[in-house]
Amino acid sequence: DTEVTQTPKHLVMGMTNKKSLKCEQHMGHRAMYWYKQKAKKPPELMFVYSYEKLSINESVPSRFSPECPNSSLLNLHLHALQPEDSALYLCASSQVQRSGNTIYFGEGSWLTVV
Amino acid sequence: AQTVTQSQPEMSVQEAETVTLSCTYDTSESDYYLFWYKQPPSRQMILVIRQEAYKQQNATENRFSVNFQKAAKSFSLKISDSQLGDAAMYFCASCHQGAQKLVFGQGTRLTINP
Numbered sequence: 044d045t046e047v048t049q050t051p052k053h054l055v056m057g058m059t060n061k062k063s064l065k066c067e068q069h070m071g072h073r074a075m076y077w078y079k080q081k082a083k084k085p086p087e088l089m090f091v092y093s094y095e096k097l098s099i100n101e102s103v104p105s106r107f108s109p110e111c112p113n114s115s116l117l118n119l120h121l122h123a124l125q126p127e128d129s130a131l132y133l134c135a136s137s138q139v140q141r142s143g144n145t146i147y148f149g150e151g152s153w154l155t156v157v
Numbered sequence: 158a159q160t161v162t163q164s165q166p167e168m169s170v171q172e173a174e175t176v177t178l179s180c181t182y183d184t185s186e187s188d189y190y191l192f193w194y195k196q197p198p199s200r201q202m203i204l205v206i207r208q209e210a211y212k213q214q215n216a217t218e219n220r221f222s223v224n225f226q227k228a229a230k231s232f233s234l235k236i237s238d239s240q241l242g243d244a245a246m247y248f249c250a251s252c253h254q255g256a257q258k259l260v261f262g263q264g265t266r267l268t269i270n271p
Contacts, residue, residue, distance in 0.1 A: 098257065
């Protein structure tokens with residue numbers, strides 16, 4: 044069983060809709076991540092939060108807006124998406140330490156933009 | 158910059174036999190970490206095994222073991238006694254110490270033949 048929980052598992056939205064993906068972890072991790080994965084491709088990093096502050100933004104379009112309300116929660120707000128944004132969105136978490144981080148992933152949210 | 162290369166897009170093995178998945182990487186860092194993740198059809202990324210580059214001993218986890226050749230920058234995964242549940246996409250990934258970004262290979266799709 045995953046300790047990183049993502050909701051919803053599936054989401055269909057129109058290009059004018061506003062929706063959010065949610066992620067929760069209870070492992071005491073202080074780093075949380077959003078990855079995007081297209082079919083038959085590896086995950087691509089989008090955002091990293093460390094201690095609830097945005098530490099990495101991989102030049103993601105502003106129609107994706109991350110939010111980290113507290114150390115256990117991570118949201119991804121979606122607005123005015125394009126069909127090419129349809130993908131699996133993976134949330135992950137890890138400890139923040141200098142000795143290397145094992146990143147643990149959730150089950151993902153399948154997003155379809157119509 | 159780090160790069161990870163998986164040269165085998167697809168592999169297949171008979172149930173109960175052994176299979177080795179290849180991975181090579183390139184990095185200018187002296188301290189880094191290497192991972193194998195498994196992604197079954199359910200799409201959750203599951204950590205299979207992790208190797209610290211400063212450790213000479215190859216990591217093992219039950220039926221899974223790695224052959225870490227630091228000088229050759231090679232990190233192969235051996236799966237012994239293959240089981241039907243091992244069928245998945247396998248991603249090799251690297252992360253240098255203190256970083257929060259996993260660099261993934263393109264993946265190897267493993268099929269288990271009964």
